[in-house]
Amino acid sequence: MLLELTFGVVLIYIVYTYLNSGISGNSNSLPLPPGPRRRWLIGNLLDLPKTIDWGILAGWKDTYGEMTFFTAFGHSILVLNSLRVVDVLLSKRGDQYSHRPRFVMGGELVGLNKSIALMDNGRELKELRRLSHRVLTTDALRKHTTVHQALVEDYMRTVVQEPDNFLTNLRLALGRMVLVVAYGLTNHANDNKYIQEAEDVMELVGGSVIPGAYMVDIVPMLRYIPTWLPFVSFHRQAQLGRKLLDDWVTRPFEHVKRQMECGNASPSFLTDILENETLKEDNESNIVEGVKWAAATMYGAGVDTSHATVATFFLLMALHPDVQVKAQAEIDKIVYMERHVTMEDKAQLPYVQAVIAEVMRWHAVVPLGIPHRTAEEDVYEGYRIPAGTIVVPNIWAIARGEGSHAFVPERFLGKSAPIHSSEYVYGFGRRICPGRHMADNAIFLIVANILALFDIRPQGDAVNGKASLENVEFQRRLVSGPEKFQCSIRPRSRGCAQLAAMRE
Numbered sequence: 001m002l003l004e005l006t007f008g009v010v011l012i013y014i015v016y017t018y019l020n021s022g023i024s025g026n027s028n029s030l031p032l033p034p035g036p037r038r039r040w041l042i043g044n045l046l047d048l049p050k051t052i053d054w055g056i057l058a059g060w061k062d063t064y065g066e067m068t069f070f071t072a073f074g075h076s077i078l079v080l081n082s083l084r085v086v087d088v089l090l091s092k093r094g095d096q097y098s099h100r101p102r103f104v105m106g107g108e109l110v111g112l113n114k115s116i117a118l119m120d121n122g123r124e125l126k127e128l129r130r131l132s133h134r135v136l137t138t139d140a141l142r143k144h145t146t147v148h149q150a151l152v153e154d155y156m157r158t159v160v161q162e163p164d165n166f167l168t169n170l171r172l173a174l175g176r177m178v179l180v181v182a183y184g185l186t187n188h189a190n191d192n193k194y195i196q197e198a199e200d201v202m203e204l205v206g207g208s209v210i211p212g213a214y215m216v217d218i219v220p221m222l223r224y225i226p227t228w229l230p231f232v233s234f235h236r237q238a239q240l241g242r243k244l245l246d247d248w249v250t251r252p253f254e255h256v257k258r259q260m261e262c263g264n265a266s267p268s269f270l271t272d273i274l275e276n277e278t279l280k281e282d283n284e285s286n287i288v289e290g291v292k293w294a295a296a297t298m299y300g301a302g303v304d305t306s307h308a309t310v311a312t313f314f315l316l317m318a319l320h321p322d323v324q325v326k327a328q329a330e331i332d333k334i335v336y337m338e339r340h341v342t343m344e345d346k347a348q349l350p351y352v353q354a355v356i357a358e359v360m361r362w363h364a365v366v367p368l369g370i371p372h373r374t375a376e377e378d379v380y381e382g383y384r385i386p387a388g389t390i391v392v393p394n395i396w397a398i399a400r401g402e403g404s405h406a407f408v409p410e411r412f413l414g415k416s417a418p419i420h421s422s423e424y425v426y427g428f429g430r431r432i433c434p435g436r437h438m439a440d441n442a443i444f445l446i447v448a449n450i451l452a453l454f455d456i457r458p459q460g461d462a463v464n465g466k467a468s469l470e471n472v473e474f475q476r477r478l479v480s481g482p483e484k485f486q487c488s489i490r491p492r493s494r495g496c497a498q499l500a501a502m503r504e
């Protein structure tokens with residue numbers, strides 16, 4: 001009886017939403033953007049991929065052009081397939097397109113809507129982004145360069161000592177680099193504990209922001225169903241997720257505050273902002289709470305994407321030794337096994353930078369970005385875009401705009417080079433990732449030093465080893481990196497091995 005009643009309520013809600021969504025339009029309205037034919041009531045529900053599918057992402061652009069429009073149970077979804085349209089809508093019309101979709105499970109029930117990544121557009125977000133940009137510029141990050149360099153050198157040692165664990169130790173190194181910037185944490189013992197907790201939290205709540213993963217996201221009124229009913233397990237999952245998330249976000253924040261009171265706090269994102277007198281006088285918004293969540297967002301957003309990018313780099317180097325040799329030759333002209341590569345060397349390494357740009361283009365690690373939402377109805381090139389439309393940048397199609405599966409770093413050299421991949425992999429407009437400079441620095445330091453010190457090859461015999469790597473699958477989720485794989489990573493020479501193992 002309860003199941004039948006619930007189904008009836010849900011059905012009435014869906015019909016009501018569909019009839020009042022404005023998607024069906026009328027004879028006088030402008031047409032909706034092109035897309036697959038919609039079925040009554042469910043719209044394009046059956047046309048939406050259940051996971052990230054590279055062929056479908058590319059096919060949308062081939063079939064429908066620069067925009068693809070879907071509906072599902074009265075919700076409208078607009079996929080943007082070209083950088084031109086993305087620039088107009090998400091960047092130039094920022095007031096209209098900078099909101100986030102309503103994530104009932106992940107946002108409202110678990111609490112992720114407090115994070116700067118999922119927070120809706122408004123005064124608080126604007127202030128947090130202003131503060132974040134102030135302390136995360138290239139110049140502001142220089143104060144952390146020495147510690148980051150040491151952490152990268154620590155990672156080089158682990159590659160010599162534990163080459164089979166290069167991906168696990170990579171995640172640890174990236175996590176520590178973020179903790180230094182966000183909280184000033186440099187105690188490796190405590191770092192390890194916090195990073196492990198972070199991994200547990202990310203695993204638990206990560207799936208809660210995937211649109212449609214929970215029925216409560218499709219039918220928000222389900223959140224009001226009593227928690228004691230046996231078929232609403234999402235309530236219990238949300239309660240567990242919220243507690244873990246709140247504990248994880250609060251603990252390092254309180255640690256930094258105590259260190260500041262004692263005068264022992266290291267420079268960090270939090271100390272830079274909390275020492276700002278204007279924050280102490282701001283009683284009109286809960287900006288300090290937002291700052292706490294902004295610091296935690298840096299970890300959640302930064303580690304996953306950087307790890308996926310560098311893991312893809314390892315895979316591609318094993319498959320393209322010719323590219324590796326060219327990059328190593330460029331590095332050798334500057335350091336030649338006498339020291340590690342530093343940020344000061346970056347300008348003299350254009351080919352290494354081109355390799356990184358091509359890695360980012362070849363596999364966009366956030367294939368569909370984080371969705372935006374329209375604030376009100378809009379019109380673009382004769383098409384009507386309804387209010388509340390979920391707007392998804394098809395970064396995969398943008399990155400593969402030339403249809404090229406070939407890995408060719410040279411495309412980013414010379415006057416005819418395409419737009420740099422960093423212009424689209426970090427998001428767009430007012431929602432562009434404020435920590436992109438930190439991520440760029442970390443990726444450059446790790447990639448350049450790996451190339452300087454190590455040769456990366458397929459494991460086993462050349463033919464079977466290469467075939468095995470060519471068949472490595474990529475994760476089909478919000479952040480997509482290669483599934484775990486192995487390759488041969490060996491010091492280029494005895495001198496490289498000694499330099500990599502050196503502890504200064």
